[in-house]
Amino acid sequence: MASAAAPVSTQREPELAGQTVVVIGGSAGIGLETARRARAEGADVILTGRDPERLERAARDVDARSTAAFDANDAAALRRFFDGLPDRIDHVMITAGGPQYGPLLEMDSDQVRHALGEHVVLALEVARNAVGRMRPGGTLLLMGGTGGRRISRDLGIASAATAALPPFAAALALELAPIRVNLIAAGFVDTPLSAALLEDRLEERRNELRKTLPIARVVSPADVAALAVHIMGNTALTGATYDIDGGQQFVS
Numbered sequence: 001m002a003s004a005a006a007p008v009s010t011q012r013e014p015e016l017a018g019q020t021v022v023v024i025g026g027s028a029g030i031g032l033e034t035a036r037r038a039r040a041e042g043a044d045v046i047l048t049g050r051d052p053e054r055l056e057r058a059a060r061d062v063d064a065r066s067t068a069a070f071d072a073n074d075a076a077a078l079r080r081f082f083d084g085l086p087d088r089i090d091h092v093m094i095t096a097g098g099p100q101y102g103p104l105l106e107m108d109s110d111q112v113r114h115a116l117g118e119h120v121v122l123a124l125e126v127a128r129n130a131v132g133r134m135r136p137g138g139t140l141l142l143m144g145g146t147g148g149r150r151i152s153r154d155l156g157i158a159s160a161a162t163a164a165l166p167p168f169a170a171a172l173a174l175e176l177a178p179i180r181v182n183l184i185a186a187g188f189v190d191t192p193l194s195a196a197l198l199e200d201r202l203e204e205r206r207n208e209l210r211k212t213l214p215i216a217r218v219v220s221p222a223d224v225a226a227l228a229v230h231i232m233g234n235t236a237l238t239g240a241t242y243d244i245d246g247g248q249q250f251v252s
């Protein structure tokens with residue numbers, strides 16, 4: 001008589017069980033949604049942001065281990081934050097900051113330096129301070145965009161800043177190895193920041209994207225968070241750029 005087949009378990013281990021994720025700029029939007037996704041996959045999360053009240057609300061929302069309110073572009077504050085971490089961490093995601101647009105000749109020298117260097121300088125400062133705290137195999141995860149790959153007068157300096165990020169991430173991955181460095185390049189994402197920038201044009205932009213994107217919907221913070229957590233969990237990924245824009249760059 002044949003024996004019954006053993007039941008196959010459909011359960012899986014959480015992808016980030018026992019790991020710690022730091023989100024720089026984690027009080028809203030993509031950062032907060034990534035923290036939520038990381039918690040669902042078993043990670044402890046530490047959130048930072050500039051607004052203490054919003055940060056505390058976010059921490060309660062995702063049951064964060066701890067928070068720290070400071071401006072990520074303040075090098076001294078960033079150093080104090082990492083020096084004050086009591087335990088080692090696994091992943092750091094930077095969502096603070098955003099692109100700057102505008103015709104080149106309408107920008108002064110300081111604005112150009114800021115637009116070109118903000119993301120690179122912030123990533124370098126985070127890397128310098130985090131590297132001694134991170135476990136091998138963890139990842140430093142940067143945020144960029146796909147929209148800035150187009151050249152136009154309206155985008156201006158943003159195209160140059162966008163182009164710098166993929167080779168920067170790849171070079172940094174070689175220097176930080178075995179810690180990994182990866183870049184997420186997003187298109188329009190339906191976040192509070194997008195709402196603030198577009199104001200009364202937000203719904204018009206949503207409808208436009210629903211009609212034109214191959215995915216027939218707007219990319220959400222949860223979409224980006226799912227990609228971010230996958231990159232954290234897959235230890236074969238480093239030095240790469242991952243587009244997530246619903247095909248926007250091909251139809252815009």
